Amino acid sequence: MSAPVQVRPAPPAAAPPDEPGRARRIGAGMLDPTQLWRALPQALRKLNPVALVRNPVMFVTEIGAALTTGIAITDPSGFGWLITAWLWLTVIFANLAEAVAESRGKAQADSLRRTRQQTTARRLAGWEPGAAPDAYVEESVAAGELRRGDIVVVPAGELIPGDGDVIEGAASVDESAITGESAPVIRESGGDRSAVTGGTRVLSDRLVVRVTQEPGESFLDRMISLVEGAGRQKTPNELALNLLLVMLTFVFLVAVVTLQPMAIFSKEAMGAAHDTAALTADGVTGIVLVSLLVCLIPTTIGALLSAIGIAGMDRLVQRNVLAMSGRAVEAAGDVNTLLLDKTGTITYGNRRASAFLPVGSVTADRLAQAALLSSLADETPEGRSIVEYANTAHHSVVEETRDAKGAEWVPFSATTRMSGVDLPSGRRLRKGAASAVAQWVREQGGEVPEALDAAVDQVSASGGTPLAVAELTPGGSADMLGVVHLKDVVKPGLRERFDELRTMGIRTVMITGDNPVTAKAIADEAGVDDFLAEATPEDKLALIKKEQEGGKLVAMTGDGTNDAPALAQADVGVAMNTGTSAAKEAGNMVDLDSDPTKIIEIVEIGKQLLITRGALTTFSIANDIAKYFAILPAMFAAVYPGLGRLNIMDLHSPLSAILSAVIFNALVIVALIPLALRGVRYRPSSASALLTRNLWIYGLGGVVVPFLAIKFIDFALVQFLPGV
Ligand SMILES: Nc1ncnc2c1ncn2[C@@H]1O[C@H](COP(=O)(O)OP(=O)(O)OP(=O)(O)O)[C@@H](O)[C@H]1O
């Protein structure tokens, strides 16, 4: 994509009827016959051999059609022209399948494009965190010119000019242009909800954003090229299947070429048996051989393969999931283990301070003041919530925070699990995971009172996150002060969904940086199979690698910067749209609804894709059998009368038999387009049960249906074309 994102202020009125989120939700899976008609011009354009060569089966069919066209021109016969017409139709039907699959994405891309409007951005030159208003200048630039690293300010009512991370402020943002969800979401600096998307609108307050995209590479741009299927790569599975189809085509080509001398012989015989002008024409041999070839090669799956893949991606988009690679969608179909990050994925992620629990002789005020001081510069939601809570619950301590001037802040990191401040007075404050802070206290020569464990356990047992707070006084004594209780809420309805995953044979594991007691409380409440506590980003990554070593496919959902390495390593990495840009960059899917249980639908769509491809391949190969029974006796019965017994369909004549087979071969493609686009229905059950069921339906069906259909076409042909 080269077009830069250009954003123009649009009336902030209610969403127009063609608002993209809605457009993306309608018509999921249904095939409207007019879609076929509208895709026809595109299907005809795809006849270009340069494009078609990517699809070897159809390319061979097109060459066959061209050959018979030549024969029909130089040696005209009604039979020749009929076969020629149906061969071209075969190729057009195949192109139609792909064109229809693509057209759905195009409509979505168009409506997304409409949300790319032009606007001017307010870029801040010389801005630094906490800068006074006179320390920097605000300049107007076209949004399309913004580069990575630029700082912009977005006041309430304006569109965010590009993708980025909030570095100052918190605001409610209307993201409906991207997600189709009208409820505003909170975006704030620090923590895991700091990413904003260009084209969304700030509703309240004001955000300072550091741009993380280069021109033309925005999320919206990527979304558009994705739903359009532009530059779609074949997946490894598709490549393998394609290779198989090429080999089959080659084998049948060789077979038909070797048959040629005998067929010439048989033409004489056919001419003798049916004394019509068409039969005695010299071109018949060539036309019959091409017909045989096209009926033998796996045209059905060759025609539908690409549409099946595109439709699978499309089904994800309908559910507000953007898959950056088709390979990930396929991997989703085979996932064994699902890892979920706790905070922000299983829980809502807005952990808020709700109590101060001092230990020993420490007063509540001393603890509150230390917690407040150590959080003044902590831009994480946890840090800000402590400042807020201390301000409302412990007014008295606020005055005493003046000595924070000249302080050195220690920012939170997922590795140290601590944050804090070193004050000029020599006072040092730390808050964080109890184990980390306890170790810090010991390193400073202090002791950790037993009462701490009780406070920590009390918070943890309720599923809350305990943050221990400690102080190193200027006098050099290291004191453990107590615990801050951070509350978070488990998203509802997870248990049922995890049960569903279990029946699909998928194990769910929650991973969290939190302590084991909190982890267990939340794991029990959410109903996951297992959990890993006190996990650093490296631990998350190691766990995934370990699972993968056994040949298992691992899916991971997460939202935080600390999840990014794991998201990148997982076979299916689903980033929450509410998450950080690092997480979104690392994963190979983004869930616009930020719903951790969306993985269930992703798995179902992946399985459905694999099953659909398998079923139609089975059907394609099985349905060729009837065509052998139609064509081979027709070609050779006169030479080898024994072969006449193969004409079990009792087809009218050799020519009507061949014509019927070719017509069926073309029509079956159109008949299966809806199934290819909608996908074979998937119900959670074991893999072997599914396989057996599909072999019965599509294998047996593939054998039986064509016998009936070819017989019927033959019957109809004789009614309308008594000459054949
Ligand atoms: N702002 C903060 N200051 C100090 N310590 C913090 C802060 N935020 C979190 N912690 C502590 O660090 C631990 C690890 O945090 P981290 O973000 O890595 O994991 P998490 O958010 O608890 O879990 P998850 O991996 O599910 O997101 C937390 O459990 C908490 O004890």
Ligand SMILES: [K+]
């Ligand atoms: K075929």
Ligand SMILES: [Mg+2]
């Ligand atoms: Mg986290």
